[in-house]
Amino acid sequence: MKISFVIPCYNSEKNIHGVLEEIRNAMSGRPEVEYEVVLVNDCSKDRTANIIKEIAHEDPHVIAVDLAKNAGQPNALLAGFNHVSGDYIMTSDDDGQTPVGRVFDFLDEINKGYDVVCARYTERKQQSLFRRMGTWVNTKMSDWLIEKPKGTYMASFFMARRYIIDEMIKYKQPYPYIAGLILRTTQNIGNIDMEQRERSSGSSGYSISKLLKLWVNGFTAFSIKPLRISAGIGAVMGAAGVVMAFITGLRRLIVPGCKRGNGSVISVNLTVGGLILLFMGLIGEYIGRIYMCINETPQYVVKETVGYHSEK
Structure with a gap:
């Protein structure tokens, strides 16, 4: 032995x-x-x-x-x-x-x-x-x-x-x-x-940078669950947008003098935009790894x- x-x-x-x-x-x-x-x-x-x-x-x-x-x-x-x-x-x-x-x-x-x-x-x-x-x-x-x-x-x-x-x-x-x-x-x-x-x-x-790199590697190396989460969050956000549009239209009908909320619009745009960029980055990480693997990086x-x- x-x-x-x-x-x-x-x-x-x-x-x-x-x-x-x-x-x-x-x-x-x-x-x-x-x-x-x-x-x-x-x-x-x-x-x-x-x-x-x-x-x-x-x-x-x-x-x-x-x-x-x-x-x-x-x-x-x-x-x-x-x-x-x-x-x-x-x-x-x-x-x-x-x-x-x-x-x-x-x-x-x-x-x-x-x-x-x-x-x-x-x-x-x-x-x-x-x-x-x-x-x-x-x-x-x-x-x-x-x-x-x-x-x-x-x-x-x-x-x-x-x-x-x-x-x-x-x-x-x-x-x-x-x-x-x-x-x-x-x-x-x-x-x-x-x-x-x-x-x-x-x-x-x-x-700190090496630890972050290790965590990202762990998240993306052997699982596609992060991509599924991003798709799920996207679906939830889309549904929330439809509900908010319906509520806004209903308020305008019931309360004609209702003022538009510029602050809320900006907040929603920033939140949705941030999530889009985050998940685009996640998808980019997977694509980048595919590219490195195709190039046979040792x-x-x-x-x-x-x-x-x-x-x-």
């Missing part, structure tokens, strides 16, 4: 050694289990690329994948998934917040019959109100848009069976959404409760691979 760890790395020169040490300590207790660690440098601005290459030269368990441009965490994960050889694949963050040393707790849980086991954080070391709101939005989005099983928690810290990963990497479009890729493959998902730790150092690589570009099967 072999376990593959996949860790996207972004500006993690101060943290990655600690994460690797935790993995080594955990695996040393089970010498009969083989393992590998795939470190994917997502075009970091510090010395992360050089450090993971040095580690890969020194440690036969480590593979370093250096991306030519920043692709984002989901694409970096898929890049790592394309280099794994294990029977079970486990993801982890590069900042020390995910207790990757509990790998065998995940393995025990997955051996109960699950295809995927995700961490369920009972406490998050995340003080930003915006980040907490983002977590809530992602959870609700998964519940509704991609029909996540009730009571199941999805997280970027998970272990999956090999066939799940093999199915996920068949997705070649430039806008992957990891939770969506898992849920379109299986709904047999388990959870392990744990506490998220403090970052070893530094700050999150997710800026998920990621691998600049260099260092490790014991770097010929992949």
Whole structure:
């Protein structure tokens, strides 16, 4: 049996050694289990690329994948998934917040019959109100848009069976959404409760713009429900317009001296105009994604691979 760890790395020169040490300590207790660690440098601005290459030269368990441009965490994960050889694949963050040393707790849980086991954080070391709101939005989005099983928690810290990963990497479009890729493959998902730790150092690589991009991707990647909502709102607004026109005409007949309400007309026009532009933008987002997919925009570009099967 072999376990593959996949860790996207972004500006993690101060943290990655600690994460690797935790993995080594955990695996040393089970010498009969083989393992590998795939470190994917997502075009970091510090010395992360050089450090993971040095580690890969020194440690036969480590593979370093250096991306030519920043692709984002989901694409970096898929890049790592394309280099794994294990029977079970486990993801982890590069900042020390995910207790990757509990790998065998995940393995025990997955051996109960699950295809995927995700961490369920009972406490998050995340003080930003915006980040907490983002977590809530992602959870609700998964519940509704991609029909996540009730009571199941999805997280970027998970272990999956090999066939799940093999199915996920068949997705070649430039806008992957990891939770969506898992849920379109299986709904047999388990959870392990744990506490998220403090970052070893530094700050999150997710800026507000990157989080917004992630949310938009989640809304549009695996569902057309937003388009159906826009059509439904359009129908409601149209019906409301007909009712308002009828009421206005009736008032003019009953109260001949009734004055026109310029303010109400302007408000209605602004509201309807704003909704039209909003939904045109939503449709444009879908069309833009179709255009990018037709042009075969790559998920990621691998600049260099260092490790014991770097010929992949």
